[in-house]
Amino acid sequence: MKAEIIAVGTELLLGQIVNSNAQFLSQELATMGIDVYFQTVVGDNMSRLQESLELARQRADIIILTGGIGPTQDDLTKDALAALLSRTLHIDRLAMEHVDNFFVQRGIHMTENNRRQALVIEGSTPLANSTGLAVGNAISHEGKYYIVLPGPPKEMKPMFQDEAKRWLLQHALTNEMPIYSTMLKFAGIGESALEERLLDLINNQNDPTIAPYAKEGEVTVRISTKAPSKKEAMIKLDALEAQIQALLPDHLYASEDVPIEKAIVDLLTDRGLTFSAAESCTGGLLMERITSVPGSATVFLGGIVCYSNQLKEKLLNVPHDLLEGEDAPGAVSAEVAEVLAEQVRMIGDTDFGLSITGVAGPAYSERKPVGLVYVAIAQRGKKTEVHELNLNGNRDSIRHRTVKSLLYRLWRTIVLSEQLS
């Protein structure tokens, strides 16, 4: 099966946004064993959209379209596909209800153009939009398979995962041996160091395949195999996972595609432990990441964003002498990180207290360079650990890598203390 991805939207051709949809869909299709031969981007223009569709139909079996299904006059994707297939469009009853409800619940007047978001092509399967309004479409026609998805990634991704993938498996991929994968997630190690540790394994085996890739301070290794049943696949995948685990015991934190914050929440939930946090330069990013995990309320009580020295003193009892004065270590110091972690742990009466203080930039002082960050972990009845980080990158990347690094250290602290005891 050969696929082509067509992203529709003048904003892509103007460079206002990057085509992350094509990347996401390419990754997904690769894991399904479908080869992507072309990605195309075309503007909100009927004749060029039809030209792209005609071409895709000639050279691919599966055509996936994203974008151009919103309420406005220049959202033309469904019209163009309907024309190509010589079919009509009609309002889908359920999709229209979904749009209506949206406006009724908000007490907003629905403008007429919003009805366009409930349009489906005659004979197609509507794909529900759980995070937005415009309904998607899936249709097979003369041996070709067409999928129409929304443009915004937060609508496109769940619609592909929850709706389009199943439709493809049921309609287009009925004869293929399915691919099964396990995602192994690593923290506290870079992609090239990890690859070096796995080099013998990677070079000496073809099934399951081993594919490492790095993303936002985490490394993922996808191991995949084709098999007639999930059971047979899992025997091969589990054996390889055990080999990898033995080579990287300190870094493998999950056997599914979850961020480390999810692994932390699970780890603490299992053990009935709690934590709280005090953040300065990350401004709440760690707490935001933790609370993005459903169910985090069981283990995470809350904390303090002590962005100013004033709040460090007032809410976290940091001695004024540590923060200001000629010989004071200053807000960005191991001493202050230690007090912040211990104080927030006591305020929250939690098992762990985490803290972050550092220079995320671009502003800096002469004594403290951009990228210098202290993180600390206070534990009930134990000595507080403080770590100094020296990070490269811009403000955003320093903040994100600080949070990943501290969460990794918390994970390791818990796991190692159990191995020792």
Place this chain on the structure above:
Amino acid sequence: MKAEIIAVGTELLLGQIVNSNAQFLSQELATMGIDVYFQTVVGDNMSRLQESLELARQRADIIILTGGIGPTQDDLTKDALAALLSRTLHIDRLAMEHVDNFFVQRGIHMTENNRRQALVIEGSTPLANSTGLAVGNAISHEGKYYIVLPGPPKEMKPMFQDEAKRWLLQHALTNEMPIYSTMLKFAGIGESALEERLLDLINNQNDPTIAPYAKEGEVTVRISTKAPSKKEAMIKLDALEAQIQALLPDHLYASEDVPIEKAIVDLLTDRGLTFSAAESCTGGLLMERITSVPGSATVFLGGIVCYSNQLKEKLLNVPHDLLEGEDAPGAVSAEVAEVLAEQVRMIGDTDFGLSITGVAGPAYSERKPVGLVYVAIAQRGKKTEVHELNLNGNRDSIRHRTVKSLLYRLWRTIVLSEQLS
């Protein structure tokens, strides 16, 4: 002039990397007044690459290729283009010296395949690579203009800026006027409602053009015009901006492409005002967004993530009776939002205190549905405003839309109070 961008590389089709080159080139071409009608991605495959080139030659005047000019056997871009134009390839003397020097300076033996990186098409202009080894190419042939650039962005970008742009201006764009744009940013209004308000304007004028699009809870409108000089362009753009401003005075928060958190930081900095925040269901997201803006420390002191009721009582003095008990309004209520905003404002001694408490889901109680959120703004010496939001979507989208909504209300509160006084 119409352009097409062809990115060559199987890693793009596998989704291993995102096509940021296409975004960069599209932006650059737009500012040069060149319309990009298609972006294509094709793998390292000779026949499909030739097919893409043939098609691009039929539908575009300028064809920009990136990738596939490295040393390995699957780097085929120059071979494919030479074949299309029926020209030969030869080693460029200066480019070969550049490659040789690289290896000599590092004392590494140069393998034979590295010579491929110095290949140029007969009759082309070599484009020097200041940050890598492979030489680029520019060539005009039968009224079409071809540019060959490397794949790695750190080589492609400087080669485009320093070499290709000048070549295009000298060869292809001798008669064109440049395009100038202004980005207008709106909050507190959806894309379709905004478009309806601007419909007459959009329908009745072609210069400047008006292009709305939505992204993550914000709406952007780009207005663009071609003009011989920036001064003449700005006269037209400023006049249109004033018309749009008059139609949407409550929603236009910036005349440049910045998120609302940046507009808030600027607004408060100008006025010497400060704020603090108390967040429950958003877990620190608002504070994280604010502190992502460099310089936010002047206006933002910090705040409290009161995820648990325990911390709401202990740190923010929320009366126990409001939180628990049969007739208590509960943590997710207008009453609690009000106390949180007022208390955090007093603790921080700031001009404004913001608060958020709600049900982000997926868990919910019988009395409080997912998506019910209360946000409040306390002001020194004024009555606290509390708003009830009823949001759809998943946990992530409810949290993000809550934050955007509260920031919009803060912006509006400040701007409106000045209009009234």
